Amino acid sequence: MSNLNLFDLTGKKAIVTGASRGLGRGIATALAKAGAEVAILDISDAAAHTAAGLQAEGLAVHAVKGNLMDRADLERSFGEAVGVLGDTVDILVNNAGMHDRRACLDLPVESWDKVLELNITAVYQLCRLAGAIMVEKGSGKIINMASMLSFIGGFNASAYAVSKAGIAQLTKSLSNEWAGRGVQVNAIAPGYMATEMNTDLLQDDTRLPHVNARIPAGRWGGPDDLAGAGVFLSSAASDYVTGIILPVDGGYLAR
Structure with a gap:
C-alpha cells in the first residue's frame, strides 16, 4: 500500500x-470522511439527527439506538449495528462514557456501579463481541477511550479514575491476546476537552486556573483534535501499533 493510501x-x-455529540461525533465524522461506513451506537435520540446531518454531507452514517448499561440491550444493539454495516465490523471505537464528579464520601456505591458499568464493563462486552468477528477474519481495529485519569x-473522580485506569489495562491485555491474530487494540487518552462532560469544571474558578496552567498548548482541546488520532489508529498506518495509550493532551502529561 502506498503512503498516500495509508489513511484511506x-x-x-x-x-x-x-457518537451523537462531542468527541464521539468528532471521531465518527473523521472516520466517515476518510471513507468508512459508520454506525453510531448511542442511547440518545439525537443520534438519528447526527446521522442525518452527516448523511446530508454525503457521508455513509447510520444511527442505532441502544442502552449500553443494559447488558442484553447492548448485545442486541451491537448486533443491529453490525447488521446495518453488512454483517461485519472492521473498526470499533468505544467512546461512550460517564463521569460522576463527587468526592468519595459523597459518592454512593450505586453511582460507582453505574460509572464502572458503562465505562469498563460495557467496553469489555463490546470488545468481546467485536473481537469475535475480527479474530475470525484475521483483521480489525479496536480503539478504547482512556483519559488523563488513566495516568x-x-x-x-474515584470511580471515573478507576474505570479509565481499567481501560488502559484492558487495552494492553486484549492487545496481547489478539495482536498475533491481526487485531490491533489501542486507546486514545484525551486531555482536557471543552465538551459537555467538563462544563462544570470549565466553570470552576478554583480548579480551572490550575488545569490551564498545566497545558503547554495554552488551550483546551475539542473534537477536531482527536480526528487524526482516530483515523490513524483505525487505518493501515497503525498496523504495527498495538497496546498503546495515546495521549492527545496539548502536552499536559509532559508538564
Whole structure:
C-alpha cells in the first residue's frame, strides 16, 4: 500500500459508541470522511439527527439506538449495528462514557456501579463481541477511550479514575491476546476537552486556573483534535501499533 493510501478507510465498517455529540461525533465524522461506513451506537435520540446531518454531507452514517448499561440491550444493539454495516465490523471505537464528579464520601456505591458499568464493563462486552468477528477474519481495529485519569488520580473522580485506569489495562491485555491474530487494540487518552462532560469544571474558578496552567498548548482541546488520532489508529498506518495509550493532551502529561 502506498503512503498516500495509508489513511484511506474506504470499504471499512466502523461502530462508534456515544457518537451523537462531542468527541464521539468528532471521531465518527473523521472516520466517515476518510471513507468508512459508520454506525453510531448511542442511547440518545439525537443520534438519528447526527446521522442525518452527516448523511446530508454525503457521508455513509447510520444511527442505532441502544442502552449500553443494559447488558442484553447492548448485545442486541451491537448486533443491529453490525447488521446495518453488512454483517461485519472492521473498526470499533468505544467512546461512550460517564463521569460522576463527587468526592468519595459523597459518592454512593450505586453511582460507582453505574460509572464502572458503562465505562469498563460495557467496553469489555463490546470488545468481546467485536473481537469475535475480527479474530475470525484475521483483521480489525479496536480503539478504547482512556483519559488523563488513566495516568493520574484526578480530583473528586474515584470511580471515573478507576474505570479509565481499567481501560488502559484492558487495552494492553486484549492487545496481547489478539495482536498475533491481526487485531490491533489501542486507546486514545484525551486531555482536557471543552465538551459537555467538563462544563462544570470549565466553570470552576478554583480548579480551572490550575488545569490551564498545566497545558503547554495554552488551550483546551475539542473534537477536531482527536480526528487524526482516530483515523490513524483505525487505518493501515497503525498496523504495527498495538497496546498503546495515546495521549492527545496539548502536552499536559509532559508538564
